[in-house]
Amino acid sequence: MTFVGLFGILAGLLAWPFAFADRANRRPIVFVAAYLVHVASAVVYFYYIQSASSDAYLYYYDEYGFYAHPVRFGTGFVIHLTQFLKANFGGSFLDYFLVFQAMGFWGIVFLMRTFEEIYGELGARAPMLVYLMLFLPGIHFWTSAIGKDAPLFLATSLSVWSMMHLRRRALVFAAAIFIMVLIRPHIALLAMLSLALAAFMDPKARGYVKVTLLAVALAGAAVVAGTVQSAFDLDVTSAESVGEFLTRQSEVTGSMGGGTAVIGASFPVRVVSLLFRPFFIDAEGAFGLIASVENVFIMFVIGTILFRMRGTLRLARNVFFLRYALFFSMALIILLSLIYYNVGLGLRQKMMIMPGLLAFFAALHAVRMARRSRPTVSSA
Structure with missing residues (x-):
């Protein structure tokens, strides 16, 4: 492990100030235990794939030379990001597991923060049993490796947390959408459409507020839809195009x-x-x-x-x-x-x-x- 891996470990620890909604009732043991589990998961994943196939090899070694071509969304972006960091900072295969696990752990931290705010707004303290949900093995394992899963988990956690106070956290939601667009544009489109539907069905919002929020969400969805079309050659406004895309997916994955x-x-x-x-x-x-x-x-x-x-x-x-x-x-x-x-x-x-x-x-x-x-x- 080099300084790149140490930076990855430090990057996860920097989530500490964002982990607790109520400083008086914070539970540092949950943060520390979750991070130890997450770093351990990255190491376990790294050693596990030494005898198994994994997309992590594609991202780190770039055997097909994607880095020589223009940046694309999805897999291409993760390859470019990893290769750019390697070219400028070096680092071993394990180091980049530790870098990507930090992204996944930030997602866990914002999920923890969401739990705390839910209970806090009801005047209660989240019980320890609720925090156990942060230790689901899959959450730690799949978000601890080089790939798309760690940043996507971070983005989805950010999007849910930002919705608790959207006016104050609009930039956080925008950041979540930006990450989704880079990794999987169609997930960003679903997030924007979910926001539009949530705004449209809000019984409390005044008419002009509902219309404004709906317009912003639909405008964002339109922009993201253009990205989806360029990334996948998919016209999301056409049922025929979507059907052809799903057929292609079935043929490829079959x-x-x-x-x-x-x-x-x-x-x-x-x-x-x-x-x-x-x-x-x-x-x-x-x-x-x-x-x-x-x-x-x-x-x-x-x-x-x-x-x-x-x-x-x-x-x-x-x-x-x-x-x-x-x-x-x-x-x-x-x-x-x-x-x-x-x-x-x-x-x-x-x-x-x-x-x-x-x-x-x-x-x-x-x-x-x-x-x-x-x-x-x-x-x-």
């Missing part, structure tokens, strides 16, 4: 499915596979069993949101940022299910869903806890 493929499966099967596979019976090895345990918790989270549908709809109707979180999570589930082809892809990509999903789950719990703590007035 040859990559492997033993855990669900090529040709119905949409409901793809949704279930994306969210809950592997599930013990199809788990392979220790990592598969760990993922299966995590999926049990994800099933509990989604089951709770569905079981408490009245509370879910009430929160979505009355709280702007939760409406955005719900719409964005649902949009991601639909899109990722459409392009899902095997368990490995699902495990990685569903981490984008976690910030919105876990924030909504925390809000449901916080409201329930706040109601239980209210003093009851007895009738004389």
